[in-house]
Amino acid sequence: xxxxxxxxxxxxxxxxxxxxxxxxxxxxxxxxTTDDVYKLYFKKMMLLRIGENKETDxxxxxxxxxxxxxxxxxxxxxxRFQKGIxxxxxxxx
Numbered sequence: 001x002x003x004x005x006x007x008x009x010x011x012x013x014x015x016x017x018x019x020x021x022x023x024x025x026x027x028x029x030x031x032x033t034t035d036d037v038y039k040l041y042f043k044k045m046m047l048l049r050i051g052e053n054k055e056t057d058x059x060x061x062x063x064x065x066x067x068x069x070x071x072x073x074x075x076x077x078x079x080r081f082q083k084g085i086x087x088x089x090x091x092x093x
Contacts, residue, residue, distance in 0.1 A: 007059045015045050039067045 002010075012029050019027045019041055032038045046060045 002055065004055070004059050004062075007056055008063065011046065011049070011056075011059065011063065012042075015042050018045065033063075033067065043067050 009029075012032060016027050016029055016032055019032070019038060022041075024038065024041075027035075027038050032042050043064055046064055050057055050060055
């Protein structure tokens with residue numbers, strides 16, 4: 001069974017890779033949890049992974065708890081970012 005730190009690092013690295021594919025070339029392992037826009041996408045990505053297994057869910061819940069500063073559902077965000085959120089939702093479906 002992987003430890004929580006390993007799961008957290010893996011989730012962050014996967015999210016950074018995905019955001020870079022979306023065009024966010026400046027995202028890093030460090031700023032994905034501090035930049036408001038990156039946090040918003042990261043939180044959405046984590047919510048999509050809930051239910052994979054208990055260990056991952058526990059780590060995801062801890063990460064989401066730390067990301068509480070991210071805006072909910074894109075409210076009060078620049079329209080450019082709201083458009084990006086819609087594109088993200090379309091790609092995942």
